[in-house]
Amino acid sequence: MRFREVIGQESVKSMLVRGVDEGRVSHAQLFSGEPGCGALPLALAYAQYVNCTARHDGDSCGECPSCRKIAQLAHPDLHFVFPVNSSSKSGSTKPTSDNFLPQWRELFAATNGYFDEPMWYTAINIENQQGIITRNEADEVIRKLSFKSFEAEYKVMIVWLPERMRTEAANTLLKILEEPWEKTLFLLVSQAPAKLLPTILSRTQEVVVPRISIPDMERYLSQKYGLGGEQANTMARLSGGDLLEAARLIQGEKEGATQLYFDLFVQLMRLSYNDRHMELLEWAENAAALGREEKKRFFANSIRLLRESYMLHAGMQNICYLWGPELDFCKKFAPFIGNHNIEPLVREMELASAQIAQNGNPKIVMTHFALTVSKLIVRI
Numbered sequence: 001m002r003f004r005e006v007i008g009q010e011s012v013k014s015m016l017v018r019g020v021d022e023g024r025v026s027h028a029q030l031f032s033g034e035p036g037c038g039a040l041p042l043a044l045a046y047a048q049y050v051n052c053t054a055r056h057d058g059d060s061c062g063e064c065p066s067c068r069k070i071a072q073l074a075h076p077d078l079h080f081v082f083p084v085n086s087s088s089k090s091g092s093t094k095p096t097s098d099n100f101l102p103q104w105r106e107l108f109a110a111t112n113g114y115f116d117e118p119m120w121y122t123a124i125n126i127e128n129q130q131g132i133i134t135r136n137e138a139d140e141v142i143r144k145l146s147f148k149s150f151e152a153e154y155k156v157m158i159v160w161l162p163e164r165m166r167t168e169a170a171n172t173l174l175k176i177l178e179e180p181w182e183k184t185l186f187l188l189v190s191q192a193p194a195k196l197l198p199t200i201l202s203r204t205q206e207v208v209v210p211r212i213s214i215p216d217m218e219r220y221l222s223q224k225y226g227l228g229g230e231q232a233n234t235m236a237r238l239s240g241g242d243l244l245e246a247a248r249l250i251q252g253e254k255e256g257a258t259q260l261y262f263d264l265f266v267q268l269m270r271l272s273y274n275d276r277h278m279e280l281l282e283w284a285e286n287a288a289a290l291g292r293e294e295k296k297r298f299f300a301n302s303i304r305l306l307r308e309s310y311m312l313h314a315g316m317q318n319i320c321y322l323w324g325p326e327l328d329f330c331k332k333f334a335p336f337i338g339n340h341n342i343e344p345l346v347r348e349m350e351l352a353s354a355q356i357a358q359n360g361n362p363k364i365v366m367t368h369f370a371l372t373v374s375k376l377i378v379r380i
């Protein structure tokens with residue numbers, strides 16, 4: 001993957017390129033950011049740049065043997081560690097990342113490295129389990145590093161989601177990070193660096209990957225989906241600089257899914273400010289019947305609508321990203337949202353979403369959630 005294939009992020013790219021060109025290659029780096037913003041593609045582009053034998057114009061050549069093998073994730077000196085779990089596909093009870101390399105390559109090729117944890121778990125068929133990085137895996141890392149590099153200048157170990165490491169795995173990794181191995185790079189790619197051990201954080205150099213800028217996203221969306229100027233701009237803003245969110249929004253527009261989440265939000269809020277408890281229970285039952293990912297998307301969408309309503313209430317119309325029916329509803333709904341309840345409401349949504357993600361009983365979670373929300377929504 002060449003830097004030019006990574007969407008936007010020009011300042012991160014030039015910082016990375018400058019580092020290599022000036023001979024400053026830190027042995028442990030932490031690429032942190034939302035999965036839809038390109039931290040993983042950037043890490044791979046960096047690995048390719050470092051090992052390219054014909055770098056030019058601030059990018060790898062894409063043609064030398066090293067570039068070709070890295071682009072296919074098939075270079076003998078490029079290793080991956082990512083969360084996995086036992087499943088029928090691995091054929092092993094103690095699987096490590098290598099058991100899932102075919103699926104990893106496939107998903108990477110299909111998405112150019114823009115994928116998140118749920119997409120990965122779907123690809124390896126463990127939607128209902130949490131992936132982990134085990135001690136076993138960490139031992140495997142040490143074994144691989146003990147070989148001399150086969151052909152590249154740098155051996156590269158990309159660890160995707162190090163926050164999923166078990167404690168023993170983290171401690172093993174820490175030992176490796178404490179003593180740099182010659183010509184070996186550790187590229188950690190995290191979406192929740194705050195969850196990493198402070199000792200690991202202190203031994204890595206952080207590369208913060210921000211959200212994709214609106215103009216970059218707009219350009220990408222009009223090329224990829226053929227959206228017109230205004231539509232591309234709206235989608236780029238609604239996505240908040242997150243490519244996966246943009247793809248979902250566009251997909252949702254096609255399938256009417258966004259409409260479903262919006263309708264559910266409107267129903268919930270109407271029932272709440274009218275104190276219709278019996279109907280709230282019915283609402284909870286309907287919402288509980290949605291799929292797990294759908295429920296999570298409903299919460300994400302509702303948090304967005306709540307925040308926008310709060311902005312409207314605070315008179316910040318100019319930075320409101322709503323339009324059409326959403327704007328109409330949220331304008332009417334804004335008086336119910338203020339300093340007294342915006343934070344508890346968002347917290348309640350995040351909590352319920354996390355409980356759903358952890359396989360909490362949907363009916364219990366949604367019922368408790370709906371009743372809590374209704375208590376928080378009162379006319380002021």
Ligand SMILES: [Zn+2]
Pocket residue numbers: 051052053054055060061062063064065066067068
């Ligand atoms: Zn090359």
